[in-house]
Amino acid sequence: MTAPDAPEFEDAADELYGLHPDRFVPRRTELVKAAKAAKDKETATAIGALRKPSLGAWLANVLARESPDEVGALEDLGGHLREAQESLSGDALRTLTKQRRDLVGALVARARKLAREDGEKVGDSVARDLEQTIAAALADPDAARAFAAGRLTTALEPGVGFEGGSSARSAGGTGTRRPPPPRGTRPAPTRRREEPEEPEDEGPDPAEEERARAREEAERAVERAREARDDAARAAERARHRAEQAEGDLTEAAESARSLRERLERAEAEETSARETRDGARQAAEEADTAADEARRALDQAEAERADLE
Template sequence: MDLDEVADRLYALPPPEFTAARAAEARAAKDAGETRLARDIAGLRKPTVSAWALNRAARRHPGELQELFDLGRELRAAWEEHDADALAELTRRRGVITGRVSRLVQEGAGLSSAAAAEVDQTLDAAVVDAEAADQVRRGRLVKPLSYSGFAPAPVPRGGPAARKRKPGAEDEVAAARARQEAEERRARERQEAEAVYEEWRDAVAAAAQEQRARAEKVARIEKKLAKARRKLGETEQRLEVARREERLARARLEP
């Protein structure tokens, strides 16, 4: 058993099953004497619903996802080469392929509108960023991804130099980029906080369920104990009566 093997199993599970399965895997590693592995397993983060849907798609629809990743590679290359015609065609294909993959990811997942938006956000990140694409491909996401830079978009013929900017336009672009990055950072922080909250909420629910089960067991034991004590008292009374009668009988035998 190693961490990669366990992680592959865990991140294939729906979020409601993750916490209990992770605890079982960590316990099995600990029982096998692999203390460090047990700690590493216990540290695996529970995925959000949108991350789970993407992880599931990485296992069920690898071919469709690869088509999206390939398009992203072509799109990035066209952007670097300032090929406006290629960018226009790839951008058109991007909309079609991303829409198809998004539907596959969401199919049967029961996602909310917010989670569906996170899926689309992650797919967009995978198109424009090779590292994001690799994370989606591995199928071990714990939260949705976002891209902090500017996504490739069609450029005029002649490349960026052909675009005439008004005075102060560069400052406006920098300010817009700073606002975008700040908004995305806040969104990531909120997503992380929500993931942590959901994990602890599940942990509280599991602990409360275990506490109720143990309390019921203790109540049953205490009831049996009370009954046993009552029977013990009755037995002690009979023993005392028998001893008293035995003494009286012995006394009558004495001359």
């Protein structure tokens, strides 16, 4: 019975780095088993060594596959920016800086849309990872080519030494290779040339399987740590938002209290004035009553005197 064809390493890498990180390890395991079944231990080992990408790296890989022209333009734009900086060309630098800002904004917005289509909501920390990768691609031609290759495992950082190299086995390498296929496509199988029949495989190597399990467990631990970091970042963002709201509420309450105090002070002043007016009116009324009594007595006396004269 003829052994099944082993998956080609380039095809396997292209497929894996187009998958969401949650689907990376199960599919890698399937491809490793397929290579072993085809008795291609070298390819099985190479595929097994491929590292699962972080969410930020996956987002960059998806963007490179879906918007290759825009991502490919980063290398040229970065070169023009460096030339403008070296020549101290202010006008050119301002124009290129605006182009960079517009391009970065458009790429991040495009990546967020692609992630939503894949059921992934991109948080601020993942978006910052993508922005850093774009900045690194603008600053370093090797980083730009690695970004365009669509096989990043971690987000690139501007200003940090970048490991290039042209190894066809390197997931982040910058060697010449065909462009990655669009998301959701599977590369066509490639027929391998007939090779001499190898001795029957003696079965899986327990030590290799143990190392593979350890690698997968380490990857899961790293992913859990990243998720915890992202959750903490989101919680901190929510807490900052609540603090800003509380600060606004406090300012509004203080303003309301100040207004109420001013109204209370005016009301108290008006009350004092009204009381004084009332007291003055009462005193005037009492004096008027006294005068009226005196006038009545004078009238009575005058009437009495007139009666005596009659």
